[in-house]
Amino acid sequence: MELGKDLKKENFYILEVIVQKLLFNILSLVFSSQHNVLFQNNSETLATFSLPAGLAYPVQIPAGVTLQTASGQLYKVNVPVVVTQAPVGQQPATQAMQKVTEWREASAPQPTAIPPNPIAPHEVETSSVPAQSVTQPKTILPSSKEAIVILLGQLLPFYKLDFSEFTTVMFLLAIHSQLDLGYSQFSDIVQLDGPAGNSDLEEEEEVPLEENDFLGIINAEAMKALQEGNESSDGNSISSSSDGEGADELDPLNSGDDVIEQDIPDLFDTDNVIVCQYDKIHRSKNRWKFHLKDGVMCYGGRDYVFSKAVGEAEW
Amino acid sequence: MAYQLYRNTTLGNSLQESLDELIQTQQITPQLALQVLLQFDKAINTALANRVRNRVNFRGSLNTYRFCDNVWTFVLNDVEFREVTELVKVDKVKIVACDGKSDSSCSAADVLLCFCASALFFF
Numbered sequence: 001m002e003l004g005k006d007l008k009k010e011n012f013y014i015l016e017v018i019v020q021k022l023l024f025n026i027l028s029l030v031f032s033s034q035h036n037v038l039f040q041n042n043s044e045t046l047a048t049f050s051l052p053a054g055l056a057y058p059v060q061i062p063a064g065v066t067l068q069t070a071s072g073q074l075y076k077v078n079v080p081v082v083v084t085q086a087p088v089g090q091q092p093a094t095q096a097m098q099k100v101t102e103w104r105e106a107s108a109p110q111p112t113a114i115p116p117n118p119i120a121p122h123e124v125e126t127s128s129v130p131a132q133s134v135t136q137p138k139t140i141l142p143s144s145k146e147a148i149v150i151l152l153g154q155l156l157p158f159y160k161l162d163f164s165e166f167t168t169v170m171f172l173l174a175i176h177s178q179l180d181l182g183y184s185q186f187s188d189i190v191q192l193d194g195p196a197g198n199s200d201l202e203e204e205e206e207v208p209l210e211e212n213d214f215l216g217i218i219n220a221e222a223m224k225a226l227q228e229g230n231e232s233s234d235g236n237s238i239s240s241s242s243d244g245e246g247a248d249e250l251d252p253l254n255s256g257d258d259v260i261e262q263d264i265p266d267l268f269d270t271d272n273v274i275v276c277q278y279d280k281i282h283r284s285k286n287r288w289k290f291h292l293k294d295g296v297m298c299y300g301g302r303d304y305v306f307s308k309a310v311g312e313a314e315w
Numbered sequence: 316m317a318y319q320l321y322r323n324t325t326l327g328n329s330l331q332e333s334l335d336e337l338i339q340t341q342q343i344t345p346q347l348a349l350q351v352l353l354q355f356d357k358a359i360n361t362a363l364a365n366r367v368r369n370r371v372n373f374r375g376s377l378n379t380y381r382f383c384d385n386v387w388t389f390v391l392n393d394v395e396f397r398e399v400t401e402l403v404k405v406d407k408v409k410i411v412a413c414d415g416k417s418d419s420s421c422s423a424a425d426v427l428l429c430f431c432a433s434a435l436f437f438f
Binding site for chain 1: 318320321323324325326360363364367368369370371372373374375376377378380382387389391394396398403405407408409410411412413414415416
């Protein structure tokens with residue numbers, strides 16, 4: 001998958017502008033409900049935007065992308081974004097946004113540090129550029145701080161902004177994504193933890209490190225949600241095979257352990273038992289001497305008693 | 316309180332099995348069975364101390380030894396038990412010995428430990 005390596009990073013700032021608008025819109029909607037931004041609910045379309053032509057889709061944008069609006073506001077998208085291409089005029093993919101309203105409520109009580117600049121959403125001109133839809137992981141983070149950012153990321157594709165803005169927004173998102181990370185062939189969330197490629201910004205390295213936990217969750221859930229249809233059969237076969245292999249691996253291991261374990265029970269499981277009291281137990285190097293008394297011996301199916309017993313043994 | 320060590324002898328096991336049968340048929344209560352076993356402990360300890368006067372010698376090789384909670388546990392191999400009257404050879408024998416010194420007080424914990432130690436090795 002190509003991310004437009006020939007794009008210049010000068011457009012990065014424009015991209016940042018756009019995303020800042022998006023973030024602010026989301027936040028404003030959360031707290032004031034003054035903007036006519038619709039949350040998609042399995043049927044409605046939140047927003048559409050356009051991407052510049054020439055990009056090879058699907059486009060994967062890693063998490064931690066910092067975007068700045070024209071007004072200077074900085075927005076940080078802490079979720080990986082995947083932009084997939086849809087036919088012209090098609091409504092944005094009716095992504096299941098069941099959790100959006102929940103996020104809204106979860107993040108509502110939490111204040112944000114974004115300066116309140118009124119930015120109204122604009123209509124999208126999709127005449128010349130095919131509408132794009134962004135697929136994103138559907139994960140709710142426990143912390144409200146993250147919830148807001150995730151909310152932004154989730155609602156990012158559904159905002160209606162200027163064509164000029166969003167053409168460069170996603171464009172820059174595409175470029176800003178680290179090309180050196182080596183995106184895998186699947187069009188899903190990119191896993192940023194682990195050994196990452198050359199990163200231009202430190203944020204992208206720090207964010208994945210900090211968010212390794214929920215990134216894993218995002219990846220897991222995204223894999224499930226987005227690849228259900230395609231990999232359901234494959235996943236089942238793989239899981240079953242893995243389970244089978246695991247079971248097979250366990251048996252040899254257990255058998256090895258059983259050999260050792262059997263010795264110990266057998267060692268102590270004997271019919272010849274002497275229950276008694278000891279007067280003195282003496283040891284000299286490996287020579288043991290026993291002075292026992294008042295004992296009952298059971299061996300050969302017969303019981304013997306003694307008042308005193310003296311024995312020697314070498315260990 | 317006498318050691319419950321001797322409940323794991325042939326005599327003690329037979330007594331416990333009989334008591335369990337009586338409890339199953341509800342002829343006696345479990346409390347009564349417990350009292351019977353306690354009386355058995357006292358009786359066997361007294362009998363062994365007073366009514367037994369023989370002496371045994373034995374020799375063998377020590378396989379394992381364990382000393383935990385004042386209870387010695389040995390496993391000997393190829394042991395010869397020599398008494399005045401007879402000689403017995405066994406391949407493997409386990410010895411469970413509680414503290415028999417008269418100085419040490421026989422607490423309930425020691426009794427329980429001896430009983431558990433002896434019972435544990437039978438399973």
